Amino acid sequence: MGNNRFPLHILLATAAVAMLAVASPVSSVSLPSGLGDIASKLRNPWSAFQNLTDTHFGEQKKGLARLKTYLARFGYLPELPTGFTDTFDADLEEAIKSYQRNFRLDITGVLDAATVSQMMAPRCGVADVINGTSSMAPSPSQHVHGRNLYSYFPGDPRWPRSRKSLTYAIASTPETPAIDSATLRAVFARAFGRWSAATTLNFTEVAWSASGSSTADITIGFYAGDHGDGEPFDGPLGTLAHAFSPTDGRFHLDAAEAWVAGGDVARAAADEAVDLESVAVHEIGHLLGLGHSAEPGAIMYPTITSRTRKVELAEDDVQGIQSLYGGNPNFKGVAPVTPTSSREMDSGAGAGSRPWTVLVAAVATAVGLAVVAL
Ligand SMILES: [Zn+2]
Numbered sequence: 001m002g003n004n005r006f007p008l009h010i011l012l013a014t015a016a017v018a019m020l021a022v023a024s025p026v027s028s029v030s031l032p033s034g035l036g037d038i039a040s041k042l043r044n045p046w047s048a049f050q051n052l053t054d055t056h057f058g059e060q061k062k063g064l065a066r067l068k069t070y071l072a073r074f075g076y077l078p079e080l081p082t083g084f085t086d087t088f089d090a091d092l093e094e095a096i097k098s099y100q101r102n103f104r105l106d107i108t109g110v111l112d113a114a115t116v117s118q119m120m121a122p123r124c125g126v127a128d129v130i131n132g133t134s135s136m137a138p139s140p141s142q143h144v145h146g147r148n149l150y151s152y153f154p155g156d157p158r159w160p161r162s163r164k165s166l167t168y169a170i171a172s173t174p175e176t177p178a179i180d181s182a183t184l185r186a187v188f189a190r191a192f193g194r195w196s197a198a199t200t201l202n203f204t205e206v207a208w209s210a211s212g213s214s215t216a217d218i219t220i221g222f223y224a225g226d227h228g229d230g231e232p233f234d235g236p237l238g239t240l241a242h243a244f245s246p247t248d249g250r251f252h253l254d255a256a257e258a259w260v261a262g263g264d265v266a267r268a269a270a271d272e273a274v275d276l277e278s279v280a281v282h283e284i285g286h287l288l289g290l291g292h293s294a295e296p297g298a299i300m301y302p303t304i305t306s307r308t309r310k311v312e313l314a315e316d317d318v319q320g321i322q323s324l325y326g327g328n329p330n331f332k333g334v335a336p337v338t339p340t341s342s343r344e345m346d347s348g349a350g351a352g353s354r355p356w357t358v359l360v361a362a363v364a365t366a367v368g369l370a371v372v373a374l
């Protein structure tokens with residue numbers, strides 16, 4: 001997507017970050033209405049958005065240009081080579097409405113507190129809007145049935161039918177967190193296993209080679225800041241990871257996150273702790289061809305709150321992946337929905353598309369990034 005609008009290449013020490021001790025039982029993060037509040041208290045790359053609360057059409061406010069950059073990054077505004085202004089114009093109002101529709105917020109076009117909180121939530125770097133339509137906004141009929149909100153990338157790219165067995169390798173980048181190798185490998189094996197359980201695909205880990213001679217279909221790596229694909233990471237929280245659509249195979253994680261690879265992430269010492277397996281399950285969905293879903297309980301929903309574990313495929317994810325690859329006859333179905341696995345928000349979703357999103361999509365497709373950012 002060619003965005004380099006986040007020049008915050010935070011080169012953080014990543015060593016101290018991993019494997020937070022399961023220490024004091026701390027507060028729950030799963031309250032439906034409290035998630036945004038908690039997220040907004042944590043310092044993150046988008047904390048300054050809080051100063052924009054209640055800003056509306058016609059106003060001039062310092063920081064709106066940055067917010068427009070954020071919305072452009074995730075597909076809600078077209079790229080603007082000349083840069084954005086701090087004016088709350090009609091395009092911004094439409095972009096905010098589109099965002100609110102996708103996240104089931106009240107569609108006000110105003111930067112109300114709920115919208116600002118949602119925008120500050122940690123998320124995937126892949127975009128929500130691509131090719132002129134929002135991948136997240138369901139059609140009215142879909143909304144009525146409350147299901148099938150999954151989406152694919154433009155053109156429905158998938159791995160070839162002849163490829164039921166895919167390989168993956170974990171790159172030994174300098175920024176890889178200090179998580180012991182066996183634990184790290186087990187996390188990714190479990191994450192892949194959740195998708196293979198529902199489909200006819202299977203995944204095997206192969207050795208990674210620094211010389212680039214690895215023949216793995218999928219390559220997983222931790223990186224900090226700008227790492228050469230036009231999608232720089234932004235330090236703790238903000239974007240957590242991103243992955244490319246089939247058959248690219250690249251899956252990158254922000255090395256600056258407080259990744260938790262074992263134990264109960266809800267009891268992790270750091271408020272910024274992020275569950276590695278949860279993020280891995282989501283990004284593997286992108287690697288296989290799924291875009292973002294507007295279903296808050298779905299693995300493919302774009303945001304996840306820190307100190308939250310969400311690893312079970314929802315019915316929406318299963319429908320989406322089985323429509324692409326077929327179902328596994330041994331699949332036992334999705335686990336019962338637990339109230340802590342998703343955010344519960346007001347409804348209000350509907351179809352939406354904007355002419356200018358075509359431009360964004362064209363850029364995104366050209367770069368090959370699966371719809372833009374987690
Ligand atoms: Zn990357």
Ligand SMILES: [Zn+2]
Nearest residue numbers: 124126373374
């Ligand atoms: Zn994503």
